Structure formats: C-alpha cells, structure tokens
Amino acid sequence: MGNLWQDHKSSIIAVGIALVALFSTIIVVPETQQGVVIRTGEPVRVVNKFRPDQDFGDTGAGIQWRIPIIERVEYVDKRILDLDMEREQVLSSDQQRLQVDAYARFRVIDPVLMVERAGTTQGLRSQLEPILNSVVRQELGRFTFAAMLTAERGTAMTNITRKMDEEARAYGAQVIDVRIKRTDLPEGTPLAAAFTRMETDRQREAATIRAQGRKNAQIIRAEANATAAKIYADSYGVDPEFYDFYRAMQSYDSTFGPAAAGQNKGESSIIIGQDNEYMRQFRGRR
Amino acid sequence: MSEALFFRQSRTYKGSMRILDGFRNQIALAMAGKKGSPWGSGDNSGSGGDDGDGDSGGSKPSGPRNPWLPGGGGKDGPRRSANIEDIFKNRGPEGPRRGGGGGGFKMPPRPGGKSWWPVIAFAAVGLWVFMSSFHQVERNEQGVVTTFGKYSRTIGPGISLTFPAPFQQVYMADVTTVQSIRIPEEGTEKLILTGDQNLVDLQYKIRYRIKDLKQFRFQLAEPQQTVIEVAEAAMRASVAEQTLDDTFSGAGRAEIQERVRSRMQSILDAYRSGVTVVGIDIEETDPPAQVVDAFKDVSVAEQDANATINRARAVEQQILAGAEGDTAAFDKVYEEYRQAPEVTRRRLYYETMERVLSNTDKTVVETGGVQTYLPLPEIRKRAQERSAQPSDITVEGQ
Numbered sequence: 010m011g012n013l014w015q016d017h018k019s020s021i022i023a024v025g026i027a028l029v030a031l032f033s034t035i036i037v038v039p040e041t042q043q044g045v046v047i048r049t050g051e052p053v054r055v056v057n058k059f060r061p062d063q064d065f066g067d068t069g070a071g072i073q074w075r076i077p078i079i080e081r082v083e084y085v086d087k088r089i090l091d092l093d094m095e096r097e098q099v100l101s102s103d104q105q106r107l108q109v110d111a112y113a114r115f116r117v118i119d120p121v122l123m124v125e126r127a128g129t130t131q132g133l134r135s136q137l138e139p140i141l142n143s144v145v146r147q148e149l150g151r152f153t154f155a156a157m158l159t160a161e162r163g164t165a166m167t168n169i170t171r172k173m174d175e176e177a178r179a180y181g182a183q184v185i186d187v188r189i190k191r192t193d194l195p196e197g198t199p200l201a202a203a204f205t206r207m208e209t210d211r212q213r214e215a216a217t218i219r220a221q222g223r224k225n226a227q228i229i230r231a232e233a234n235a236t237a238a239k240i241y242a243d244s245y246g247v248d249p250e251f252y253d254f255y256r257a258m259q260s261y262d263s264t265f266g267p268a269a270a271g272q273n274k275g276e277s278s279i280i281i282g283q284d285n286e287y288m289r290q291f292r293g294r295r
Numbered sequence: 296m297s298e299a300l301f302f303r304q305s306r307t308y309k310g311s312m313r314i315l316d317g318f319r320n321q322i323a324l325a326m327a328g329k330k331g332s333p334w335g336s337g338d339n340s341g342s343g344g345d346d347g348d349g350d351s352g353g354s355k356p357s358g359p360r361n362p363w364l365p366g367g368g369g370k371d372g373p374r375r376s377a378n379i380e381d382i383f384k385n386r387g388p389e390g391p392r393r394g395g396g397g398g399g400f401k402m403p404p405r406p407g408g409k410s411w412w413p414v415i416a417f418a419a420v421g422l423w424v425f426m427s428s429f430h431q432v433e434r435n436e437q438g439v440v441t442t443f444g445k446y447s448r449t450i451g452p453g454i455s456l457t458f459p460a461p462f463q464q465v466y467m468a469d470v471t472t473v474q475s476i477r478i479p480e481e482g483t484e485k486l487i488l489t490g491d492q493n494l495v496d497l498q499y500k501i502r503y504r505i506k507d508l509k510q511f512r513f514q515l516a517e518p519q520q521t522v523i524e525v526a527e528a529a530m531r532a533s534v535a536e537q538t539l540d541d542t543f544s545g546a547g548r549a550e551i552q553e554r555v556r557s558r559m560q561s562i563l564d565a566y567r568s569g570v571t572v573v574g575i576d577i578e579e580t581d582p583p584a585q586v587v588d589a590f591k592d593v594s595v596a597e598q599d600a601n602a603t604i605n606r607a608r609a610v611e612q613q614i615l616a617g618a619e620g621d622t623a624a625f626d627k628v629y630e631e632y633r634q635a636p637e638v639t640r641r642r643l644y645y646e647t648m649e650r651v652l653s654n655t656d657k658t659v660v661e662t663g664g665v666q667t668y669l670p671l672p673e674i675r676k677r678a679q680e681r682s683a684q685p686s687d688i689t690v691e692g693q
Contacts, residue, residue, distance in 0.1 A: 068446075190527045
C-alpha cells in the first residue's frame with residue numbers, strides 16, 4: 010500500500026482530481042424532473058424539457074453535462090402537479106350560495122419562465138391558487154344554482170380551464186383541467202332549509218301512499234259488493250216470486266228462530282189470530 | 296458476574312487464563328469503541344497502527360495473545376503469565392479502557408503474506424453488483440428500468456439482468472392486481488347534491504389497476520391522490536345529473552356507476568396516467584342522517600298501505616264467498632221447488648214456522664170478536680224475569 014502511494018502519488022492525485030471534476034460536471038436528470046441550468050444567475054438552458062409528443066426514453070433525461078462551479082442546476086418537476094383550491098363560497102345568479110371545492114391539474118412547460126416568475130413549484134402553487142379561486146367564483150357565478158350543479162354539461166368548465174390556462178402561461182405552466190370536486194350547501198340556514206324540504210317532501214310521499222292505500226281498499230270493497238250483487242241478481246232473478254217467499258222464510262228464521270250460541274235475539278211473543286195461514290188446519294174442517 | 300467467573304477460573308487454570316484474559320480484553324475493547332477494528336490487522340507495518348496506540352495507553356498488558364499467531368510480531372513483550380496485578384488492572388469500571396487494546400483479532404495472512412482487505416472489499420462490491428443486477432419480477436408485477444434516471448425499458452415477470460445500482464435502477468410494482476379505494480373513509484358522511492337539489496350520502500369503492508407502469512411512474516406527481524380526486528369529481532358530476540329517487544333505485548345506481556367509470560377513465564387518459572378504472576361500486580346510498588326518519592316513514596307508509604289493501608281483500612273474499620254460498624243454496628232449493636212447486640213451498644213454510652213458533656211465547660186467539668188486550672208492561676216484566684232466571688239457575692247448578 011505504502012509503496013503504491015509512493016510510486017504512483019502523482020497519478021493517484023490526478024485520478025482523484027479527474028473524478029471530482031467528472032462528478033461536478035455530470036448531472037443526473039430523472040424522467041420526472043426538468044433541470045434549469047443557471048450560469049451566474051442567468052438561466053441559459055433547460056435539460057429534459059417537457060415536450061408533449063415525446064415518449065419516455067426519448068426524453069432528455071439521464072446524464073447531462075454542465076460547467077462546474079459557474080453553472081448550477083435548478084430542478085423543476087416535470088410531472089402533472091396538483092393544485093387544490095381552498096373551499097370557496099360561490100353566489101349563483103339566482104342568489105343562492107354553494108360551497109365549491111375544486112382542483113386543477115397543471116404542468117410546468119416553461120421551467121425558465123417558472124423559475125423566474127415563481128421560483129419553485131410551491132411558489133407557483135401559491136401564485137395560482139388565488140387565480141383559481143377567483144376564476145371559479147366568477148365563471149360559476151354566472152349560472153343558476155341548478156346549472157352550477159351540472160357545470161360539466163355546459164361550457165362552464167372549459168371556460169374556467171381556458172381562463173386558468175391563460176393566466177398560468179405567464180408563469181410557464183399549462184393548466185390541463187379544472188374540476189369541481191365537491192359542491193355543498195353552506196352550513197346553517199341553507200343546509201337546514203334543504204333538510205326541511207327533503208323531510209316534508211318525504212312526509213308528503215308517505216301521506217300520499219297511505220291515502221292511496223285507503224282508496225284502493227275502498228275500491229276493492231265496492232267492487233266486491235258489486236260482484237256480489239250481480240251474483241245475487243243472476244241467481245234470484247230467475248224467479249222473483251219464489252225468492253220473495255224463500256227470503257221471507259230465511260228472515261223469519263233468523264228473526265224469531267232459535268238463537269245461535271252467543272247471539273241475543275230478545276224475547277218475542279206471538280199472538281196468532283185465527284185467520285193466520287198457519288192456523289188454517291188448526292181450526293179443523295168447518 | 297461473568298468477570299467474577301473469569302477470575303475464579305483464572306486462579307485454577309492459570310494457563311488458560313491468559314487466553315481468556317486476552318479474549319475478554321478484546322471484547323472490552325470492542326465495546327469501548329476504541330479506534331481500530333476488533334479484527335485488527337495482520338500487517339504490522341501497514342495500516343494497523345492500533346498496536347502502538349494501545350501500548351502507549353499505559354500499563355502495557357501483554358495484549359490478547361492470538362492463539363493462531365506464534366510469538367507475536369516483535370513489538371509485544373516476552374511471553375509471561377498473567378499475574379494478579381494484570382487481572383486487577385483490567386477489571387473495574389475503567390480497567391480495560393486504561394489498559395488499551397493491543398493488536399486486536401488478527402486474521403492469518405493469505406498465502407503470500409498479503410492482507411485480506413482487498414478480498415473482502417472485492418467480495419462486498421461483487422455482492423452489491425450481483426444483488427443490484429438480478430431482479431426477480433413476480434408474476435403480477437412489472438419493472439421499469441431507468442439508466443441514470445432515464446427510462447430505458449420495462450421488464451416483465453421472471454429474473455432480469457440489468458446493470459448494477461448506480462447505473463440502472465428498477466422500480467417494480469403490481470400491475471395485475473386490482474386495487475380498491477373506499478370513498479369516503481370509514482365512518483364519515485359526505486353528502487352529495489343531486490340534480491333535484493337534495494342531498495345523498497354515498498359510499499363507494501373505486502377499483503383500478505395500473506395499465507402502463509411507465510406512465511404511472513413518471514406522469515403523475517401523486518397517482519393515488521389523483522385517482523381519488525378524479526373519482527370524487529366524476530361522482531359529484533354524475534350524481535348531479537340524477538334525481539334523489541334515482542340514486543336510491545338500482546337502475547339509477549348502475550347508471551351512475553357506469554357514468555363515473557367512463558368519466559374517470561377519460562380524465563385519467565387525458566392525464567396519460569396509465570391507470571385503468573376497472574369499476575365503481577356504490578356500496579350504500581343513504582339519506583342524510585338528519586332526515587332519515589322521514590325516509591323510513593315512507594317505507595312504513597308503503598307497508599301500511601299494503602296492510603289496508605290486504606284487509607280489503609279479505610273483506611272482498613268474505614263478501615263474494617257469502618254471495619256465492621247464498622245463491623248456491625237458493626239455486627238448489629229452487630231446483631227442488633220447480634219439481635213440485637206447491638208441496639215444496641208448503642213444506643218450507645211449515646218447517647220455518649215450526650222453528651219460529653216453537654221458540655216463542657204464543658197466544659192463539661181462537662174466537663172471533665174477542666177484544667184482545669195486550670198487556671205490554673206485563674210482557675216486559677215477564678221478559679225481565681226470564682232473562683234473570685237462567686242466571687240464577689246456573690248459579691244453583693254450580
């Protein structure tokens with residue numbers, strides 16, 4: 010060991026210096042990052058810049074070079090980033106309030122501009138967030154409450170995205186889309202009113218169902234009576250005179266006849282005159 | 296404890312003590328974190344150096360005597376037995392530290408008298424290269440190979456060979472198993488506005504899997520968070536297109552599920568996220584907790600209505616059956632009557648009268664011209680007695 014050092018002192022030092030130089034010259038850029046090369050405070054070029062038509066593997070990622078010491082590299086995310094909007098109250102054109110929760114997805118397409126205007130992606134987010142808030146509030150405020158709920162149907166979301174994109178371009182970012190994540194009624198009176206409406210709506214439905222049930226029951230009973238009447242008429246109509254006799258017999262039976270168990274018919278006394286048909290034979294042949 | 300043990304042993308077996316002592320010294324050295332490797336160095340002239348260090352520390356103990364190394368390297372003093380003083384010097388709280396280490400554990404030299412270090416270093420590097428060059432990709436996985444951070448290829452299941460770690464790296468992930476996320480998290484209520492401005496509490500599951508690992512890895516900053524947010528946005532939009540009653544019905548739910556799925560897929564494709572949405576499962580649709588009673592009352596009302604109808608049907612059956620029974624009886628009698636009208640009529644008359652009159656009080660007024668006086672109060676009194684009597688009888692009977 011010692012001998013090696015003694016014999017090749019200069020070459021070892023040379024190799025060491027070469028290695029240090031190499032490592033300070035090489036930069037490794039991953040697929041997910043873009044690098045802004047800054048020479049004495051001035052951005053001079055971008056490595057692995059985002060291009061929409063490039064597939065992974067054809068990008069500028071991998072080993073890149075820089076001049077040591079005078080060039081430094083600032084990394085900017087190349088992926089699609091997320092911008093969450095603070096929950097915002099939006100007033101619809103028909104003066105109703107809605108809590109809106111939206112998000113935007115964006116990508117840094119001009120890292121130099123972004124580094125100049127916003128510094129870091131975090132800085133960019135804090136710049137874009139108020140813009141997103143005001144654009145969403147402005148655009149949605151043109152619609153009625155009902156249309157706001159189905160904002161995807163119309164041009165509202167495309168308008169928001171377009172406006173947002175225009176603003177973001179100034180920071181070197183491209184807004185891919187803006188979406189409404191949640192729409193809620195504000196706590197307090199509007200929410201309570203909605204609950205009351207839902208509740209009364211259900212109460213109405215329950216009352217309707219019960220009334221319909223009663224109506225149907227009545228119809229069923231009436232139909233039954235009608236059918237029964239028809240059955241009676243068909244049968245008894247054959248000989249009305251006999252029916253009169255037959256029914257009278259039944260009626261006497263049930264009025265004066267022996268009481269069935271649990272039945273109370275009351276007392277009846279019958280005074281039969283001599284002209285009664287029943288007593289015809291009683292009188293004997295005269 | 297262990298030291299006491301050593302001590303006792305050393306008195307009995309002085310010869311072996313020396314080895315033990317040295318060994319203990321070595322352990323103490325290692326534990327005290329004295330510089331220099333506990334394995335020491337076989338090369339005295341070289342990088343070892345801790346020999347001198349230990350020696351200058353003080354009392355010059357003979358140091359651990361390497362059982363494999365005959366005679367020591369010249370620096371060590373002459374071989375002598377450990378005496379009691381040595382032992383005490385090395386005991387106690389700072390004994391070993393004061394005593395210092397000595398040569399350390401020395402490996403025998405390789406043939407040719409060279410150090411083992413290069414061999415160990417080469418072996419370690421070799422192992423590292425081996426470990427980071429072979430990659431076992433499981434059946435359900437894929438791996439993305441990057442060369443200095445740049446995407447170079449995707450590897451499928453099996454064992455793959457790449458350049459070792461600093462040059463190529465492999466990121467492996469499950470691409471066939473369907474992953475699912477539940478929204479909202481357990482036990483929370485998230486109300487969604489429906490098209491008719493009602494609120495509904497939905498619980499659903501997103502099932503997705505990675506379609507393109509390369510895009511999944513490099514395109515999105517937060518893939519999972521993105522999937523969740525896209526799902527929430529798509530669900531909100533789809534529920535807003537339906538009425539509240541639709542969200543409760545099976546068909547409406549199926550439609551929502553399908554719309555959410557296609558919406559999510561088109562958004563995620565626009566991001567080039569490499570995610571396939573396999574399906575959305577709405578697990579529960581509930582009315583908000585505040586109005587749930589009113590909703591329950593609706594189903595109670597349905598039950599009530601059905602009950603009312605059932606009762607009416609029962610009455611209907613009674614009426615119809617009664618009518619049919621009555622008319623059937625009449626028809627039978629009428630048939631008989633038609634055979635012999637006069638006789639049947641008389642028979643029926645007398646039979647009925649029998650039944651009727653046998654059961655009642657009868658007064659036959661035979662002679663004509665008798666003024667019948669009807670003592671109504673008398674009749675009523677008799678009736679009252681009659682009704683009282685049977686109860687007396689039953690009491691007596693018992």
